[in-house]
Amino acid sequence: MMQHVNIKLRAPEPQDVDFLFELENDRKLWHVSQTLVPFSRFDLEQYIFSVNKQEPFAAGQVRFIIEYIESTENRKPVAIGTADIFALDAINRRAGVGIAILEKYRGRSLAGQALDLLIEYGFNFLNLHQLYCNVEQTNEASLRLFESRRFEVAGVKKQWNRVNGEWVDEYLLQRISKD
Numbered sequence: 001m002m003q004h005v006n007i008k009l010r011a012p013e014p015q016d017v018d019f020l021f022e023l024e025n026d027r028k029l030w031h032v033s034q035t036l037v038p039f040s041r042f043d044l045e046q047y048i049f050s051v052n053k054q055e056p057f058a059a060g061q062v063r064f065i066i067e068y069i070e071s072t073e074n075r076k077p078v079a080i081g082t083a084d085i086f087a088l089d090a091i092n093r094r095a096g097v098g099i100a101i102l103e104k105y106r107g108r109s110l111a112g113q114a115l116d117l118l119i120e121y122g123f124n125f126l127n128l129h130q131l132y133c134n135v136e137q138t139n140e141a142s143l144r145l146f147e148s149r150r151f152e153v154a155g156v157k158k159q160w161n162r163v164n165g166e167w168v169d170e171y172l173l174q175r176i177s178k179d
Helices: 014-024 027-033 041-051 110-125 140-148
Strands: 002-004 007-010 061-068 078-089 094-101 130-136 152-163 166-176
Touching: 002 110, 007 110, 014 041, 014 078, 061 110, 078 110, 094 110, 110 130, 110 140, 130 140, 130 152, 140 166
Parallel strands: 094 130
Antiparallel strands: 002 007, 007 061, 061 078, 078 094, 130 166, 152 166
8 A cells, every 4th residue: 555645545455346336437438448338346346356466567557546535534535546557568667557536536636646656656666667658638637647747748649539529639648767
């Protein structure tokens, strides 16, 4: 478990099935994750039971649940999103990163705190040299988030995603470790 101010990253647990069911079945996010059909609770349970049992490089990914601790009086954390490291490449020491936050928790700098923890984990624990992400040109909030964490636009994938019948460009952003 990793914590920063009022955000905590932790491994998925069986009690997260309902939360993941809500997040993964949000059709507004499907085009980003290439999802074509809803996830069942059974599928999500099986995922939770298998996901963090393997070493990250063998699994090719690490998924964290983002928990928010609203105040010092109410110390009960609430699951608000997921933070992922994916496409782990041991030879080239790089991986993709992604953050998904429930809509009602966006705009509070919580994704930034979670991304800080993900970057720290990727560079300091997994010993990666490079992290990258893909962000649609129209997703200005995500572009600001990653650029504020020193990710730089490395390229543009023209007409990469089809969203609501329109083609949207996607940026490839990278952050190189100082190692």
